[in-house]
Amino acid sequence: MRLEQMTVHLRSRSAWEAVELGSALVRRHAAAIWKPWLLVTLPLFVALNAAAWAIDSIWLAGLLMWWLKPVFDRIPLFVISRATFGATPDVSDTLAAQMRWGWKPLLHYLTWRRFSPARSLYLPIDLLEGVQGARLRERRRVLGSAVYGNAALLTLVCINFEIALALASVALVFLFVPMEYLPETMRAAWSLAIDQPPWWVQVGSNLAGWVATSVIEPFFVGAGFGLYLNRRTQIEAWDVEIAFRKLRARLTAAATPFVLALFLVGAGLPMLRAQEATPAPDSAKAFTCPITVPEEPKKTDEPPTLPIVFGEQRVDENRFSKAVDQAYRDPLLDSKRKQVTWEKRDKTKPKPPQQRDMSWLSGFGAMFAFLAEWGLWILVGGLVMILLLTLRHWLPWMRGSLRRRKPLPVEVETEALQLPEILPDNVPAEARRLWAQGKPRHALALLYRASVETMAQRAEVALPPGATESECLRASRRMPDSEDRSLFARMVRVWQYAAYAQQLPAQEEFDDLLSTLQRRYRWAT
Known part of the structure; x- marks a missing residue:
């Protein structure tokens, strides 16, 4: 890459x-x-x-x-x-x-x-x-x-x-x-x-x-x-790495001729020495089961058994036949029965479908009954499982939410700076008066504003409204005198310490800065 x-x-x-x-x-x-x-x-x-x-x-x-x-x-x-x-x-x-x-x-x-x-x-x-x-x-x-x-x-x-x-x-x-x-x-x-x-x-x-x-x-x-x-x-940090690579490329391009000369000199001597020192080259058995078929019994001429049962008395054949016929006419003993049924004339038409067996729906009924009884617990368990699986996504947001919040420090009450829109004629005297009245930030703000206007005149630049300290420092580089540039940078540094870090200069430092500004920027006495 x-x-x-x-x-x-x-x-x-x-x-x-x-x-x-x-x-x-x-x-x-x-x-x-x-x-x-x-x-x-x-x-x-x-x-x-x-x-x-x-x-x-x-x-x-x-x-x-x-x-x-x-x-x-x-x-x-x-x-x-x-x-x-x-x-x-x-x-x-x-x-x-x-x-x-x-x-x-x-x-x-x-x-x-x-x-x-x-x-x-x-x-x-x-x-x-x-x-x-x-x-x-x-x-x-x-x-x-x-x-x-x-x-x-x-x-x-x-x-x-x-x-x-x-x-x-x-x-x-x-x-x-x-x-x-x-x-x-x-x-x-x-x-x-x-x-x-x-x-x-x-x-x-x-x-x-x-x-x-x-x-x-x-x-x-x-x-x-x-x-x-x-x-x-x-x-x-790819952006930082790209900046370092570009810097290395510029340094390498500047040092390339010198490194190439050293390489050529260092590589030439061993090659000359090598040329001087190198010489010239030269089945189963079947099983049967016998089956015995019974023989049919032989027919024999046996005497009738009717005389044995009824004795030697004479049997009336007509009465016996009538009795037998009457016995066969008994519906309990009749083996034949006539049954009448209705059938369709056109038998080619398909038969109406039989009623389907819907017993398998009982399983769905049991499932719905189970969901109605345990559905809420299943839903709660599913939500708990989802929360556990997504723990790494929402847990960092919850860290520290249950801790006790430390009370915020009381904000430092500072008096708002109220400076005149037009600078006074005697800026050093007004700054000393504000310092003596116990308003050091007001005095430094007045000096910083007067220094910015003097810098803009000498550098011949037009600053936009609300210009920051960094923009003013960049604009001060156009001043021809180096002492003026260093003095303006000193003024900006003292003002930033006082405005943002609440670090005010000592009395001697303030007097030295004011006298130097008055002398270099030719402010009225």
């Missing part, structure tokens, strides 16, 4: 001055930023919308373009970080750098740090310094703790600007609609965009978001880089 090649004037600025510095850098290098920005984002915008249109989810393209903003932020950061040190990259260098530069930290910025409100401030730390681990966390704490609120507010402002530009680009279309057709056109556009928006409406909304992002995002990155640059200037 060559600080002497920086193209910006480094000094300690306030946070919002640093934001303006970053915006000015973006405006100065606008062509080097927006050319590669368009070459990278525009083809990707077209490709994502085409792929989303193919799967009938065009809204997904707009979401992905918004989510990939940290990837696009590397383009303006690369340009202004190089241009600040006097090496503005061209379009080809910027595009080539996007393939190999800054990919490792993007894993964080595309996941859990995607919604960080201070992304513009922390992105230069991760991409430009290349530190990792505990060192990275320490750098984030040192550089970002003092301006974290400014970076978060910057993010909020840029989001509002993007929303305003996107809505303005949509409203621009209605400027071309005649006034009498405007209400009907607005209603038709609203119904078209809300109910079932066609593909061209969705692509148009994605285009409006991309245009707003392309306009605001480089300024967002540049403002964050300005905050980062200002914090390093404040902590590492």
Whole structure:
């Protein structure tokens, strides 16, 4: 890093001055930023919308373009970080750098740090310094703790600007609609965009978001880089280091001829000695399970068992048959039954859907019951966790707030100086009278005012109203006489000690100063 090649004037600025510095850098290098920005984002915008249109989810393209903003932020950061040190990259260098530069930290910025409100401030730390681990966390704490609120507010402002530009680009279309057709056109556009928006409406909304992002995002990155640059200037004193480097360069340029002569003389002697001293060169077994099949029983001619049961008496066959028929007609013993049902004639129509099982909603009911019972405690615990996680941001503000305030010292009451608008004719006599009356500050103020008027006449300068002591000292350098200049500097020093440090001169010192002023400035006696 060559600080002497920086193209910006480094000094300690306030946070919002640093934001303006970053915006000015973006405006100065606008062509080097927006050319590669368009070459990278525009083809990707077209490709994502085409792929989303193919799967009938065009809204997904707009979401992905918004989510990939940290990837696009590397383009303006690369340009202004190089241009600040006097090496503005061209379009080809910027595009080539996007393939190999800054990919490792993007894993964080595309996941859990995607919604960080201070992304513009922390992105230069991760991409430009290349530190990792505990060192990275320490750098984030040192550089970002003092301006974290400014970076978060910057993010909020840029989001509002993007929303305003996107809505303005949509409203621009209605400027071309005649006034009498405007209400009907607005209603038709609203119904078209809300109910079932066609593909061209969705692509148009994605285009409006991309245009707003392309306009605001480089300024967002540049403002964050300005905050980062200002914090390093404040902590590492870059402005002081640049002054010392310039001083060393001037001293080195003045001593270069002498050092070069000594070097030539000192280097010539060993070479001559070396030339004089150097000489000339030269299978398994199968298992079966037997199954026994039972044989069918043989039919034998056995006598009927009915005579055995009823004896040898004669059975009436007719009565027996009637009894059997009557027994079979008993409905308890009948195995056949006729059932009549109604069926649809047109069986091809689909059956009505059965009632869904909504028992799974009981889980949601239990969850809501749990939140209603324990929700307040969960909220309190979440707030306590947030306070603990953000402890390092708000704790420094609270330090000392509970301590006892020491009573402020009583202010020193001093009498207001009331001097005449026109100097008296005899300034030394009036000064002695004021000193004798116990008004030494009045006397010294009168001498200082008379010395300033005398100095302005002899130096032939016109002092502005309310000129400070430093301005008067610079103007006194134009007086031709060196004794007059040293006497005026002595008068200014005595007056400053009396006015600001409450250190009055002794009587002898006052008399000597008054007599010297009267003699050198030829005041009336």
